[in-house]
Amino acid sequence: MVKICCIGAGYVGGPTMAVIALKCPSVQVAVVDIAQKRIEAWNSDKLPIYEPGLDDVVKQCRGRNLFFSTEVEKHVGEADIVFVSVNTPTKTTGLGAGKAADLTYWESAARMIADVSKSSKIVVEKSTVPVKTAEAIEKILTHNSKGIKFQILSNPEFLAEGTAIQDLFNPDRVLIGGRETPEGQKAIKALKDVYAQWVPEDRILTTNLWSAELSKLAANAFLAQRISSVNAMSALCEATGANVIEVSYAVGKDTRIGPKFLNASVGFGGSCFQKDILNLVYICECNGLPEVAEYWKQVIKINDYQKNRFVNRVVASMFNTVAKKKIAILGFAFKKDTGDTRETPAIDVCKGLLGDKAELSIYDPQVTEDQIHKDLTLSKFDWDHPLHLQPMSASSSTEKQVTVVGDAYEAAKGAHGLCIMTEWDEFKTLDYKKIFDNMQKPAFIFDGRNVVNVDQLREIGFIVFSIGKPLDAWLKDMPAVA
Ligand SMILES: NC(=O)c1ccc[n+]([C@@H]2O[C@H](COP(=O)([O-])OP(=O)(O)OC[C@H]3O[C@@H](n4cnc5c(N)ncnc54)[C@H](O)[C@@H]3O)[C@@H](O)[C@H]2O)c1
Numbered sequence: 477m478v479k480i481c482c483i484g485a486g487y488v489g490g491p492t493m494a495v496i497a498l499k500c501p502s503v504q505v506a507v508v509d510i511a512q513k514r515i516e517a518w519n520s521d522k523l524p525i526y527e528p529g530l531d532d533v534v535k536q537c538r539g540r541n542l543f544f545s546t547e548v549e550k551h552v553g554e555a556d557i558v559f560v561s562v563n564t565p566t567k568t569t570g571l572g573a574g575k576a577a578d579l580t581y582w583e584s585a586a587r588m589i590a591d592v593s594k595s596s597k598i599v600v601e602k603s604t605v606p607v608k609t610a611e612a613i614e615k616i617l618t619h620n621s622k623g624i625k626f627q628i629l630s631n632p633e634f635l636a637e638g639t640a641i642q643d644l645f646n647p648d649r650v651l652i653g654g655r656e657t658p659e660g661q662k663a664i665k666a667l668k669d670v671y672a673q674w675v676p677e678d679r680i681l682t683t684n685l686w687s688a689e690l691s692k693l694a695a696n697a698f699l700a701q702r703i704s705s706v707n708a709m710s711a712l713c714e715a716t717g718a719n720v721i722e723v724s725y726a727v728g729k730d731t732r733i734g735p736k737f738l739n740a741s742v743g744f745g746g747s748c749f750q751k752d753i754l755n756l757v758y759i760c761e762c763n764g765l766p767e768v769a770e771y772w773k774q775v776i777k778i779n780d781y782q783k784n785r786f787v788n789r790v791v792a793s794m795f796n797t798v799a800k801k802k803i804a805i806l807g808f809a810f811k812k813d814t815g816d817t818r819e820t821p822a823i824d825v826c827k828g829l830l831g832d833k834a835e836l837s838i839y840d841p842q843v844t845e846d847q848i849h850k851d852l853t854l855s856k857f858d859w860d861h862p863l864h865l866q867p868m869s870a871s872s873s874t875e876k877q878v879t880v881v882g883d884a885y886e887a888a889k890g891a892h893g894l895c896i897m898t899e900w901d902e903f904k905t906l907d908y909k910k911i912f913d914n915m916q917k918p919a920f921i922f923d924g925r926n927v928v929n930v931d932q933l934r935e936i937g938f939i940v941f942s943i944g945k946p947l948d949a950w951l952k953d954m955p956a957v958a
């Protein structure tokens with residue numbers, strides 16, 4: 477029986493290994509982590525992450541051929557294939573701070589693999605890493621390997637949160653990079669055999685190591701660039717009277733461009749796009765390519781511009797001050813169908829409004845009160861470390877200005893304005909007349925996700941701002957400069 481061990485029971489390690497266990501009943505899969513609470517949650521009825529379809533997959537194989545454990549060394553020692561799916565945050569100090577990937581967790585995992593291994597292993601990079609990381613990992617593994625042979629593969633993950641199970645069941649492609657030696661090719665085949673149990677052969681791509689590592693950064697940069705492109709257009713739409721929904725539909729009808737990933741928004745969030753582009757920028761700079769670095773940096777600059785523009789629009793519309801005004805925040809997760817708040821644009825928007833002394837009432841169907849308070853006090857990039865290494869307590873000043881409530885109506889009660897930060901389906905069907913009746917007047921809605929029906933809300937009496945849509949007269953008279 478092939479034994480797989482995955483180091484890192486997070487958003488990638490957990491769902492990916494659960495699907496491998498489901499689709500390959502003859503493979504034994506152990507997912508290990510240093511975070512005891514996370515492992516306890518994986519072994520309980522309340523899994524540590526919310527992901528549609530995940531509960532069902534875990535229930536089918538947990539205890540059969542899927543195990544979650546803190547016995548990291550034991551399971552690594554026994555495995556034939558070791559996936560490494562640990563955090564690769566942006567460095568906050570030292571060389572490359574603010575851009576380069578921090579490989580501390582990866583390196584410590586690699587050293588541990590080298591220390592505990594008594595048999596040859598395939599080590600798979602599942603985390604997103606800078607191109608050429610495999611070379612460094614190889615050095616660490618072979619330095620102390622007591623004659624044991626390790627083959628390194630790059631197998632980046634392309635799942636998106638909220639659709640992870642669907643993406644894993646039916647991936648656009650699985651990418652496996654390895655050494656071009658006979659041993660490297662043998663290792664590629666062993667991993668390919670695992671995926672081939674459910675992924676059609678023509679969707680399993682094999683490349684050299686560096687192409688696989690770089691393709692992951694490239695794919696995220698291309699995806700994020702589409703969003704920044706449409707968001708840049710949204711600003712121009714607001715200035716000219718064009719409607720970004722119509723523009724992106726017309727643009728996406730060109731089969732060379734395609735319709736997906738062209739939704740204008742308050743900005744992209746999530747644990748990957750910004751981190752991976754910063755990483756790409758740093759690699760370009762290190763390789764003497766400042767023009768290429770500058771090109772990709774612009775994707776992040778437009779994203780920051782979009783979030784600032786949104787805050788300025790809120791404040792400028794409300795007579796240039798939100799001090800002591802209640803503002804409802806609907807949605808805090810970085811996208812719908814997840815409780816994940818890493819790099820969510822809601823954090824920047826809330827911090828911007830708190831800076832202008834607003835009082836926020838926040839509702840999200842999946843994000844806990846604790847998480848929201850923590851997010852509003854954590855420093856940039858601190859979130860991307862194992863849980864027990866993150867600061868725990870929220871600051872009392874934020875706690876005074878922020879309340880977290882259990883539904884959208886409560887959040888909006890008595891508020892001057894309402895901001896939609898996540899495109900949860902339930903926000904499309906709220907009783908906006910009831911919300912309007914319970915708000916201060918004039919009542920404002922700022923839709924950062926284009927989910928509301930602007931005409932209907934204007935008829936009810938709201939002043940409505942929806943990203944990239946023609947502005948109503950009130951907003952035209954109150955220009956917001958980013
Ligand atoms: N989240 C996504 O959608 C996504 C998609 C594709 C790729 N990725 C990449 O995958 C990697 C993991 O991302 P994630 O979202 O799953 O992160 P995560 O924070 O949810 O999970 C990482 C886990 O690794 C554990 N860990 C860290 N060091 C460890 C060690 N030495 N031994 C054992 N466990 C250790 C942490 O405790 C944590 O539970 C990152 O490189 C990320 O860029 C993420």
Ligand SMILES: O=c1ccn([C@@H]2O[C@H](COP(=O)(O)OP(=O)(O)O[C@H]3O[C@H](CO)[C@@H](O)[C@H](O)[C@H]3O)[C@@H](O)[C@H]2O)c(=O)[nH]1
Nearest residue numbers: 633634635636637703737738739741744745746748810811
């Ligand atoms: O048209 C769009 C599409 C997305 N978004 C936003 O972009 C962010 C990222 O969304 P998405 O890509 O769907 O989720 P992630 O889970 O971050 O997945 C991305 O990042 C993962 C981690 O690397 C990759 O594996 C995935 O392929 C890649 O899509 C979210 O804030 C979305 O709201 C938009 O604003 N407009």
